[in-house]
Amino acid sequence: MTELASYNFAYLDEQTKRMIRRAILKAIAIPGYQVPFASREMPMPYGWGTGGVQVTASIIGPDDVLKVIDQGADDTTNAVSIRAFFQKVADVAVTTHTQDATIIQTRHRIPEQTLREGQVLVYQVPIPEPLRFLEPRETETRKMHALEEYGLMHVKLYEDIARHGRISTTYAYPVKVASRYVMDPSPTPKFDNPKMHMYEALQLFGAGREKRIYAVPPYTEVVSLDFEDHPFEIQTFSQNCALCNAHGVYLDEVVLDDKGGRMFVCSDTDNCEDRRAHGHVGEMLAQDPPLGKEAAE
Amino acid sequence: MTDTPLFKVSGFSKFYGNRIGCKDVSFELWPGEVLAIVGESGSGKTTLLNCLSTRLMPTAGSVEYRMRDGQFRDLYHMSEAERRFLMRTDWGFVHQNPADGLRMTVSAGANVGERLMAIGDRHYGKIRETATDWLTRVEISTDRIDDQPRSFSGGMRQRLQIARNLVTGPRLVFMDEPTGGLDVSVQARLLDLLRGLVNDLGLAAIVVTHDLAVARLLSHRMMVMKDGYVIEHGLTDRVLDDPREPYTQLLVSSILQV
Amino acid sequence: MATPLVVSEVFKSFTMHLRDGLKLPVVNDVNFSVASGECVVLGGPSGIGKSSILKMLYGNYAVDAGQILVDHRGRIVDIANVDPRTVLEVRRHTMGYVSQFLRTVPRVAAVDVVAEPLVARGVDAAEARDRASELLAQLNLPRELWNLPPATFSGGEQQRVNIARGFITDHRILLLDEPTASLDAANRKVVVSMIADKKAQGVAMLGIFHDEEVREAVADRILDVSAFSPRRAAA
Numbered sequence: 001m002t003e004l005a006s007y008n009f010a011y012l013d014e015q016t017k018r019m020i021r022r023a024i025l026k027a028i029a030i031p032g033y034q035v036p037f038a039s040r041e042m043p044m045p046y047g048w049g050t051g052g053v054q055v056t057a058s059i060i061g062p063d064d065v066l067k068v069i070d071q072g073a074d075d076t077t078n079a080v081s082i083r084a085f086f087q088k089v090a091d092v093a094v095t096t097h098t099q100d101a102t103i104i105q106t107r108h109r110i111p112e113q114t115l116r117e118g119q120v121l122v123y124q125v126p127i128p129e130p131l132r133f134l135e136p137r138e139t140e141t142r143k144m145h146a147l148e149e150y151g152l153m154h155v156k157l158y159e160d161i162a163r164h165g166r167i168s169t170t171y172a173y174p175v176k177v178a179s180r181y182v183m184d185p186s187p188t189p190k191f192d193n194p195k196m197h198m199y200e201a202l203q204l205f206g207a208g209r210e211k212r213i214y215a216v217p218p219y220t221e222v223v224s225l226d227f228e229d230h231p232f233e234i235q236t237f238s239q240n241c242a243l244c245n246a247h248g249v250y251l252d253e254v255v256l257d258d259k260g261g262r263m264f265v266c267s268d269t270d271n272c273e274d275r276r277a278h279g280h281v282g283e284m285l286a287q288d289p290p291l292g293k294e295a296a297e
Numbered sequence: 298m299t300d301t302p303l304f305k306v307s308g309f310s311k312f313y314g315n316r317i318g319c320k321d322v323s324f325e326l327w328p329g330e331v332l333a334i335v336g337e338s339g340s341g342k343t344t345l346l347n348c349l350s351t352r353l354m355p356t357a358g359s360v361e362y363r364m365r366d367g368q369f370r371d372l373y374h375m376s377e378a379e380r381r382f383l384m385r386t387d388w389g390f391v392h393q394n395p396a397d398g399l400r401m402t403v404s405a406g407a408n409v410g411e412r413l414m415a416i417g418d419r420h421y422g423k424i425r426e427t428a429t430d431w432l433t434r435v436e437i438s439t440d441r442i443d444d445q446p447r448s449f450s451g452g453m454r455q456r457l458q459i460a461r462n463l464v465t466g467p468r469l470v471f472m473d474e475p476t477g478g479l480d481v482s483v484q485a486r487l488l489d490l491l492r493g494l495v496n497d498l499g500l501a502a503i504v505v506t507h508d509l510a511v512a513r514l515l516s517h518r519m520m521v522m523k524d525g526y527v528i529e530h531g532l533t534d535r536v537l538d539d540p541r542e543p544y545t546q547l548l549v550s551s552i553l554q555v
Numbered sequence: 556m557a558t559p560l561v562v563s564e565v566f567k568s569f570t571m572h573l574r575d576g577l578k579l580p581v582v583n584d585v586n587f588s589v590a591s592g593e594c595v596v597l598g599g600p601s602g603i604g605k606s607s608i609l610k611m612l613y614g615n616y617a618v619d620a621g622q623i624l625v626d627h628r629g630r631i632v633d634i635a636n637v638d639p640r641t642v643l644e645v646r647r648h649t650m651g652y653v654s655q656f657l658r659t660v661p662r663v664a665a666v667d668v669v670a671e672p673l674v675a676r677g678v679d680a681a682e683a684r685d686r687a688s689e690l691l692a693q694l695n696l697p698r699e700l701w702n703l704p705p706a707t708f709s710g711g712e713q714q715r716v717n718i719a720r721g722f723i724t725d726h727r728i729l730l731l732d733e734p735t736a737s738l739d740a741a742n743r744k745v746v747v748s749m750i751a752d753k754k755a756q757g758v759a760m761l762g763i764f765h766d767e768e769v770r771e772a773v774a775d776r777i778l779d780v781s782a783f784s785p786r787r788a789a790a
Contacts, residue, residue, distance in 0.1 A: 134400065147378045151385075151415025155400070158407045158414065161421050162443050227421040327640060485661040492660070496675075514660065518639045532614055532639035539616040543572030550573060 010057040010090040016040055020058040020213070024204060027215035032177030033145070034128050039211040049082060049107055050208030052124035056105050059120065059204075060086065065093045067101035072109035072250065072267035079107070096270050108171070110192040112249050112271040115201035117218060123186045125207040128214065130174045130184040150182050153225055161230055170235065176223045177216055185222075191234045191250045196222040239264045242284035244275035301363060303328050303469060303501050304349075309358030311341075311348050317525035318344035322358070324520065324530070328468065329499040333516035333533060335506055335548070341525040343473060346505045350390055350471045351380050362469075385412050389462030389470035393477040395454035398461070399446050405432065405457055406442040412465045431460040435490060452483035456490065463494065470495075472504040476511055488514050509552055513537055521545045557626040559649075559728050559759040560612070561588040565621030565635065567604070567611060568785075580785035581607050585621065587778055589728070594750060594760040594773050599780040605763045608780065609730045611635070612761070613652045614642035625649060625728065647675055650728040653721030655736060657705060657713040665708070666691065666701045669719040676724065683723075690719035694745055710737040722749055729753060731762030735769050747772045 008014065016038075023037035042050040060066065066086050070078040074096040082105060083094050095101050098111045105122040115121060131141040134152050144152065153174050160168045173190035177183045185196060186205060196203065196216060203216040216222060226232040240247045242263040249271065251264040263284055266272035276285075302325040311318035319341035326332055334342045347353040349360055351372050361369040365387065372380065384390065392398040399408050409428040410418075418424050429439050435456040437449075446454050455475065462470060475491065476484040492515055495502055506512055512519055512533060519536045521529040521544065529542045540546045565585040571577040582604040589595050597605040610616040611634075612623055618635040625632050627649045632641060646652070651672070660668070669687035674680055691701055694715040700708065705716045718734050731750075735743045743766065750773045753760060764770040770777070 134403065143377075147381060149381065149415060151411055151413075154414040154419070155403055155407045155411050158410055158421065158424065159403055162404055162406055162425070226419075228419050229422050330640065489660060489662045517643055531617070532642055534615050535617060535639070535642075538610070539569075541570070541617060546572050 007089050009062075010060050010086070011043075012040065012054065012057045016054075017058040020054055023213045024055065024058065024215065027204070027213050028202070028217050030181070031216055031220050032181030032183040032214060034212040034214045036211055037213050039208045042208065044081070044085075046209040047126065048078060049105070049124035051206030051210075051213070052105050052107070052122050052208075053082060053085070053206075054208060055122050055204050055206035055213060056086065056103060057090070059122075060090055060092060060103060062090070062092065064102045065095050065100055067095050067098065067104045067270075068106075069104065069109060069111070069268075069270075070107045071252070072111070073269045075269065097274075098268075098270050108187050108189075109250070109267060110188060110195045112246075112266070112268040113274075114195075115199065117200050119201040121199075121201050121203045123188075123203065123205045125184070125186040125205045125212070126209070127172075128184055128205065128207040128210050128212040130172075130182055145181060148180065150176075153182050154227070157225060157227065157230075161227070167226065167230055167232070173232075174225050176225060178220050179223075182225070183214060183216075189235065189250055190224065190232075193222070193224045193232070194234065198222075237264065240282060241266045241272060241275075242282040244272045244280045245282040246272065246275055246280065301367075302326060303363050304503075305359075305361040305369070306349065307359055309345075309348070309360065310356050311344050311353065312356045317341070318356075319348075319522070319525045322520075322527055324527075326469075326501050326503065328501050330518065331495055331500075331502045331504060331516040333504045333506060333512035333519045334522060335509060335512050335519060336522035337507060337548075340522040342505045342507075342522050344525075345522070346471055346473055346503065349503060350388070351384070352390075365468075385415050386465050387467050387469065389459075389467045391455075391458055391462055391470060391472040391475050393474040395446065395451070395458045398458045399454060401447050402445060404443045404445055405437065405449070408446065408457060408461050409464050412461065416465065427464060428460075431464050432457075434494070435460040436486075450483075451479050452487060455479065455487055459491065459494070463498065463500075466498070468501060470500055470502045472502060472506075474506055474508075475504065476506070476508065484511075491515060509537060509548065521548065557629075557631065558588050559591055559626045560761065561622075561624040562586060562608075562612070563622045563624065565608075565611065565623065566619040567607060567616065568619055582780070582783040583785045585783045589759040589761050591727070591759050592754050592757045593775050594754055594762065596770055596774040596777050597761065597763050597780050598777045599784075603780045603784055605780050606732055609652070609732050609761065609763065613646070613650065613730055614639075647672075649726055650730065651721050651724055651726035652730045653718055653732065653734045655714075655733045657717040657720075660704075661706065662704055664702045665696070665705045665716050668705060668716055669723055672720060672724045686723055687719065690723055691715070693749070694719055695742060711739065711742070714738060715742065718746060718749075722753070725756070725758075727758055729758055729760045729762075731760060731764075733763050733765060735764065735766055743769055 020037055023035045027035045040054060042053055044050060068079040068083040070076040086092055087094055098113045103120045107124045129141055131144060131152055134156055135141050157167050171189050172184055172187045173193055175183055175185055175193060185193060198219050200218055202218055205214045224232040237251045241251060243265050246266055250267045252267045253262055253264055255262050304326040307323045309322040310320045322345060334345060336342045348355045360372045362372055363369050406425060406428040409431050410424040413424050413427060429442060432439050432442060437453055437456055446457055476487055504515055516533045519533045520527050523544045529536055529545045537549055540549045562585050566583050567581040569579045607616055611618050614634050621635060623634040625634055625645055627645045632645055634642060666684055666687045669690060670683035673683035673686060696712060696715050705713050714737050735746050747769055
């Protein structure tokens with residue numbers, strides 16, 4: 001009838017956190033290098049961000065403010081449940097405001113607003129090995145990293161161009177970090193790749209199933225791989241955000257009905273809300289009722 | 298003809314525990330020279346080839362290679378990074394089974410271009426142009442450039458493997474039974490192609506084969522191996538037309554006449 | 556100028572290991588030389604070792620004892636005791652060989668088969684082909700065959716390709732193993748005149764000719780190989 005055994009702060013025991021912190025420190029010391037770590041079972045399935053959660057749990061303190069996004073949004077299942085998890089096991093403050101957060105755990109996006117020094121961006125990574133799809137042998141890919149043999153990465157891009165006439169890889173687009181290691185930036189859209197370059201915030205990557213942690217320290221060179229005659233390009237959108245009229249941000253397509261009605265809205269919900277709060281209005285909100293997508297300008 | 302060998306092997310041995318892989322092998326190879334290593338299965342010829350190409354480490358002996366700067370380097374005292382660099386630039390290795398030497402799930406063009414990209418070529422158009430040129434040289438129709446080798450016949454795969462190896466202009470190529478497993482007519486075409494390329498490019502090559510016809514057509518010199526030892530060594534036509542050792546005589550007399 | 560070819564105290568036998576080491580002596584104590592511009596014909600009954608002598612000189616057969624001295628670019632090389640690489644160099648630059656049979660390579664056109672020895676010596680491919688075409692024309696090989704691989708040619712056609720290949724270079728020594736065996740009278744005459752031309756150029760030639768008429772026409776000297784027969788020595 002005694003009280004139930006309580007969880008340690010932030011779920012993981014202190015030994016585990018020390019082990020993971022050591023891996024993180026090593027990862028920061030060798031930008032882009034995948035550090036193996038003893039990934040723990042977490043109370044959620046693989047693929048739900050167990051790597052990112054372990055990294056966050058190891059660095060979070062009682063004073064931190066946590067934001068969790070999934071595909072840029074704060075309100076999707078994955079983001080909501082991870083945020084609730086840390087509220088429960090660490091009792092930390094949470095926020096949806098990018099600027100207010102000290103730690104942002106993300107799945108598949110980098111916030112539109114530039115982070116500042118002192119903030120930490122934690123990525124959830126499904127497959128950390130960029131060479132995996134062309135060279136399945138882990139012993140061989142590790143050797144290739146060690147010896148800086150990255151010709152194979154360009155074979156992948158070559159295949160893209162040969163098949164589609166351009167580099168068609170749109171997410172998990174490989175980058176070279178600090179002129180040394182080729183790294184998979186996790187399945188973020190390549191739209192976000194340029195943001196990683198000389199980023200003010202610390203970027204940490206956790207892959208739970210694959211048991212790897214890697215990092216890009218602040219102000220580190222991050223270059224997307226390409227060919228001289230097929231240079232790296234990001235996606236562009238002809239529309240503005242239908243809600244906040246933002247341009248030059250990453251947009252999601254939202255299907256409105258079964259008659260072909262659709263709209264494009266900010267993938268970063270916080271950024272979108274912030275803009276609307278500041279009076280920006282997109283075409284969908286300006287019109288009432290919000291139908292007829294090809295209305296007059 | 299230069300007066301310096303390209304490759305020097307001395308006192309070379311490889312043991313597997315107490316078992317002899319090959320023992321006391323010494324020879325030199327000059328630029329443009331093709332050496333055939335013949336013998337039956339288990340004679341040590343593949344062990345020798347794998348050691349010479351640094352895919353295996355020997356028990357004793359040294360193998361020196363003349364680098365492009367003219368300096369001889371002992372292969373087994375090089376760093377792994379240097380050896381691997383050598384293997385994908387100045388050397389080639391043609392496997393018996395093309396699937397071992399090709400990436401079966403990337404296109405023919407990328408298979409040929411990979412070595413170029415590995416040494417830093419970053420111009421797609423030029424890489425593709427070079428790949429196209431090499432496909433033509435190995436008699437693969439250029440409209441197959443974007444097809445994967447999975448869809449190629451055995452002979453085409455082997456020719457693709459050869460192109461993939463030769464694209465960086467290597468000076469030395471190792472071949473392990475390059476015509477093994479191919480139909481006779483396909484073999485003839487491949488041999489003729491190899492012979493032409495070796496002549497045109499002035500390649501040095503070490504070819505392991507159990508097929509004496511391959512040795513006759515491709516090689517200048519021949520080493521006959523038995524139980525891990527080199528038992529006879531000489532000019533290819535001399536060894537085949539006037540074999541001296543009992544085992545070599547047995548080998549030569551076992552050829553079926555058509 | 557040194558004598559192009561000197562053969563001194565050469566012994567040759569075959570040991571048949573598959574027949575319990577049966578030893579077949581071929582020739583004993585062979586001694587002769589061939590001067591520049593001279594055509595020496597090996598004589599004697601068949602099986603006496605004439606072809607074996609040619610093959611030894613060419614490095615194709617090993618030698619038990621003795622020396623085969625060749626003047627290779629001003630340097631004396633002993634074919635009987637030299638590394639394979641030097642033998643190949645001698646073959647490329649100094650000593651040519653016209654065998655009885657053509658060893659065909661699949662897919663290579665007749666004209667390229669003929670041009671190859673020139674190309675191997677660094678002559679431009681187009682020029683070598685021109686020269687090869689001239690020789691094939693001289694030997695009356697039908698023009699429509701020039702660009703076909705000789706594997707399917709008749710014996711006489713193959714032999715003419717073989718002769719052209721042997722005669723295309725300016726090798727200082729030529730070994731001829733029955734080059735006229737399957738030729739008709741007209742083509743035999745062509746070969747005889749080609750040999751005469753080579754003689755005039757100072758080429759040292761050593762040959763085997765069974766055809767008496769040809770032999771009479773080309774031979775400066777007939778060397779009876781029976782003299783080196785071990786059977787005779789034993790008798």
